[in-house]
Amino acid sequence: MASIGKIARRTFLIGAAAIAGGVAVGYYYYRKPFANPLEADLGKGEATFNPYVKIGADNTITIVAPRAEMGQGVSTTLAAMVAEELDVGLDQVKVEHGPASYAYYNSGIMEEGGPFAFFDESMTAETVRAGMGVIGKLLALQGTGGSSSMRDGFGKMRQAGAAARQMLIAAAAQKLGVQASELETANGSILHKASGKSITYGEVASAAAAMAPPSEVRLKDKADWKLLGKPQKRIDMMAKVTGAPIFGIDVRLPDMLYGTVKMSPRFWSKPVSADLSKAEKMPGVVKIVPIETNYGYGFGIIAQNTWAAFKAAEAIEAKWADPDYPLDSAAIDGVLKQALGEKASATRDDGNVDTAFADAPRERIIEADYAVPYLAHTTMEPMNATAQLKDGVLDIWCGNQAPTILRQLCANQLGIEQDKITVHTTFLGGGFGRRIEMDYALYAAQMAKETGGRPIKVTWTREEDTRHDAYRPAAVGKFQARLGDDGLPVALDMKLASASIMAGVLRRLFPSISPIGPDKTIVDGAFDQPYTIPNYRVSGIAAPVSIPAGFWRSVGASINGFFHEGFMDEIAVAGKIDPVELRKTLMADHPAAVKVVEKVAEMAKWGEALPAGKAKGMAFTLAFGSWVGEIVQVADTPAGIRIEKMWIAADVGTALDPGIIEAQLISAAIYGLSAAMGQEITFADGMVEQSNFHDYDAMRIFQCPVFEVAILENFHRMGGVGEIGTPPAAPALANAIFALTGKRIRTLPLSKTVAFA
Amino acid sequence: MRLTVDGQSFDIDADPDMPLLWALRDLIGKTGPKFGCGIAACGACTVHVDGQPVRSCSLPVGQVSGAVTTIEGIGTAGELHPVQQAWLEEQVAQCGYCQAGQIMSAVALLDEVADPSDADIDNAMGGNLCRCGTYPKIRSAIKKAAALKTAGL
Numbered sequence: 001m002a003s004i005g006k007i008a009r010r011t012f013l014i015g016a017a018a019i020a021g022g023v024a025v026g027y028y029y030y031r032k033p034f035a036n037p038l039e040a041d042l043g044k045g046e047a048t049f050n051p052y053v054k055i056g057a058d059n060t061i062t063i064v065a066p067r068a069e070m071g072q073g074v075s076t077t078l079a080a081m082v083a084e085e086l087d088v089g090l091d092q093v094k095v096e097h098g099p100a101s102y103a104y105y106n107s108g109i110m111e112e113g114g115p116f117a118f119f120d121e122s123m124t125a126e127t128v129r130a131g132m133g134v135i136g137k138l139l140a141l142q143g144t145g146g147s148s149s150m151r152d153g154f155g156k157m158r159q160a161g162a163a164a165r166q167m168l169i170a171a172a173a174q175k176l177g178v179q180a181s182e183l184e185t186a187n188g189s190i191l192h193k194a195s196g197k198s199i200t201y202g203e204v205a206s207a208a209a210a211m212a213p214p215s216e217v218r219l220k221d222k223a224d225w226k227l228l229g230k231p232q233k234r235i236d237m238m239a240k241v242t243g244a245p246i247f248g249i250d251v252r253l254p255d256m257l258y259g260t261v262k263m264s265p266r267f268w269s270k271p272v273s274a275d276l277s278k279a280e281k282m283p284g285v286v287k288i289v290p291i292e293t294n295y296g297y298g299f300g301i302i303a304q305n306t307w308a309a310f311k312a313a314e315a316i317e318a319k320w321a322d323p324d325y326p327l328d329s330a331a332i333d334g335v336l337k338q339a340l341g342e343k344a345s346a347t348r349d350d351g352n353v354d355t356a357f358a359d360a361p362r363e364r365i366i367e368a369d370y371a372v373p374y375l376a377h378t379t380m381e382p383m384n385a386t387a388q389l390k391d392g393v394l395d396i397w398c399g400n401q402a403p404t405i406l407r408q409l410c411a412n413q414l415g416i417e418q419d420k421i422t423v424h425t426t427f428l429g430g431g432f433g434r435r436i437e438m439d440y441a442l443y444a445a446q447m448a449k450e451t452g453g454r455p456i457k458v459t460w461t462r463e464e465d466t467r468h469d470a471y472r473p474a475a476v477g478k479f480q481a482r483l484g485d486d487g488l489p490v491a492l493d494m495k496l497a498s499a500s501i502m503a504g505v506l507r508r509l510f511p512s513i514s515p516i517g518p519d520k521t522i523v524d525g526a527f528d529q530p531y532t533i534p535n536y537r538v539s540g541i542a543a544p545v546s547i548p549a550g551f552w553r554s555v556g557a558s559i560n561g562f563f564h565e566g567f568m569d570e571i572a573v574a575g576k577i578d579p580v581e582l583r584k585t586l587m588a589d590h591p592a593a594v595k596v597v598e599k600v601a602e603m604a605k606w607g608e609a610l611p612a613g614k615a616k617g618m619a620f621t622l623a624f625g626s627w628v629g630e631i632v633q634v635a636d637t638p639a640g641i642r643i644e645k646m647w648i649a650a651d652v653g654t655a656l657d658p659g660i661i662e663a664q665l666i667s668a669a670i671y672g673l674s675a676a677m678g679q680e681i682t683f684a685d686g687m688v689e690q691s692n693f694h695d696y697d698a699m700r701i702f703q704c705p706v707f708e709v710a711i712l713e714n715f716h717r718m719g720g721v722g723e724i725g726t727p728p729a730a731p732a733l734a735n736a737i738f739a740l741t742g743k744r745i746r747t748l749p750l751s752k753t754v755a756f757a
Numbered sequence: 758m759r760l761t762v763d764g765q766s767f768d769i770d771a772d773p774d775m776p777l778l779w780a781l782r783d784l785i786g787k788t789g790p791k792f793g794c795g796i797a798a799c800g801a802c803t804v805h806v807d808g809q810p811v812r813s814c815s816l817p818v819g820q821v822s823g824a825v826t827t828i829e830g831i832g833t834a835g836e837l838h839p840v841q842q843a844w845l846e847e848q849v850a851q852c853g854y855c856q857a858g859q860i861m862s863a864v865a866l867l868d869e870v871a872d873p874s875d876a877d878i879d880n881a882m883g884g885n886l887c888r889c890g891t892y893p894k895i896r897s898a899i900k901k902a903a904a905l906k907t908a909g910l
Binding site: 070071072073233234236237238239240241242243244245246247249250252258283284305306307308310378379380381382427428429430431432459461462659663666667668669670671674692693694697698699700701702704706707 | 772775776779782783784786788789790791792793794795796798799801827828829832833834837841844845848849850851852853854855856857860878879880882883885886887888889890891892893894895896
């Protein structure tokens, strides 16, 4: 068995860095609770019980849901966890994001950071998982990502609600002079049934909050849940149907200036010459200032309104230095393919793959090369942030997925202490991993130095947003399988290469940490799939391309789901085995996976014959702790291929809100289909070629299939939700197109080979 | 120049080439219409001018002659438009950023066609992009809103 020391040595970027920095701090620090950030800013008559609950004397109950609400419904379900145990309805509470604080660390985000598949429950895997949770607390990263919010919040949010309720009951017992055991709670009130006396939470809140928190907190049994496990009305829905000003881009402050940025179209390049004179003279322009941050170089335009800033940005004439990466897509592809030829260490290495291929007859071997392009996030809300720097104090308003990192980087940028910075996290007009980056905040903070204390809202154009992303990196894969006499694979060798996401993230977000160790995101979604094949090897190589690569909904699994499941379909065809049967056979060791495959096949009536001109394809992935099968039905029409129907079965272990989970599964599937159908970021002369929705579009309503979703709860550990629908979408569609046309498409987007209606 | 927005009159000092969207958002303070693309390709900025849906990001404010209606002018939390009511009941929104534009396009569709077919919905809503993929719920909410409107609710 591998020792923890060995795991630490070969372990993975963030994890390794965290272990190196973290262990020295020791267990004491891990046990020490963080201060409650709500204590600093209580209203009159308001009492706080822990970082998640505030109750006013007027019985206003506020729950802090300290994760980015980017549409995934996280604020509703996190609030429901607290409300469930506090015995209040969701319609009775106010939900806030709360301040940036280490108290809101996310330990779930790190838990699966070790080199283990989700289903690996060996002692080593479990020990590293627990260790990673400790690291999450040590790093105190307040982050939203990795589909981790529910898993991270499930314990602590419910405990926060239950502890507050127990303290309220204790205070009520004192006030009423009765035993706590005689009291019941419902809808924010405490009832003494015997006497008929009732008091509200608000009436005893300040007395209750002064008591010591209970040493033991009893949580409700699942069978007693009133809110969790049932679809809730989203707490943000009314604001979103009435056009309320809830997004970063909607922030309005007295005396506010407006601005935009024009950053180098070549990443990391400095301007070699710039003529600002024309732009500076344009009406409404206040000032143009240079910008230099961890994200590179450019100019900030300060103006009286956003339109004036946009026009001035267009009028800046600048020449930019050559980049330090290959200039165009063909050259980048060359670097990726060269990387594939290099020696790589395997993340999964079952049996002996080299021996298994050594004596294989040629006709039993299948081989394939796969490739996927760079992708932009294109959130509907273009990047923006609003900042005010006055008397050495920075206030910054924006949607973001990591408020404590934002605060740290802004402090570094401005040379001020973190306690001089207040982060106001708004709702996000889409995230998908884009807003874990901090460029938009750093630019606004930098520009706020130049406004004489006036606030400034800095909004990017769509063109700037599309051309300055942290992209899902392009990737290539070389695959080989040896089939046995029964058609099943006896050996599978997968070699993968892409730019390292983690190395890029460290450069931008944690510049003081040097990259060490391999990057697990290169192999995620390939090495950790629940197939049993006697000889099974997956290796990843980081290709040296410094174009910013970042977290794009489902990260490595968005790449490797397509590769692995496309090639699995090829194995099924070559071995003359039905794709559903192939999965059931190879995943027989994992009942949760088999049940998902059976369910989705049953929903789609997989075995039934289809009329001519229609076909189905399927794919399965395990990512972020959830098991997902998807089947796509396509039809040949005069206008092109139409995606008619899509069936999704997902085992999430525990389904906390089936309504939101279903919406997320459909959302993530459409996100994946959009990319598979037509999205591609390409490069020429060191610059991104696409700029707006006319050349980087996504699925439209007239292309959207009819969905049918089943949510299962068979596996004994909870999985994530927000990203899990994406990885199987592209391969299910490509496999359906193969079934329809006989064309095996191994390079995305599919629109390079076929037309869509 | 003078602009009527959501039944209220505003005097603004704007470059006539400034898109209506930025006049609404930066000069008048109506942030309901959203900036998404600036080239009329995503529909997030959709408002009505004299009842007709327009992409306000690409319409110069100097060319606006009619009354402008934004999402803030069709209903409020206390008195929702039937389309907003249907959106609420169907729990359509996810991030919500495109939804003001979606709702304004849907309101215009239902003003034109009382009981729209799937093809009518495809035609009227094809210009409104949603990156969260709320399309199935948008479709069902439009049908529900049609029923609510017909019932006079």
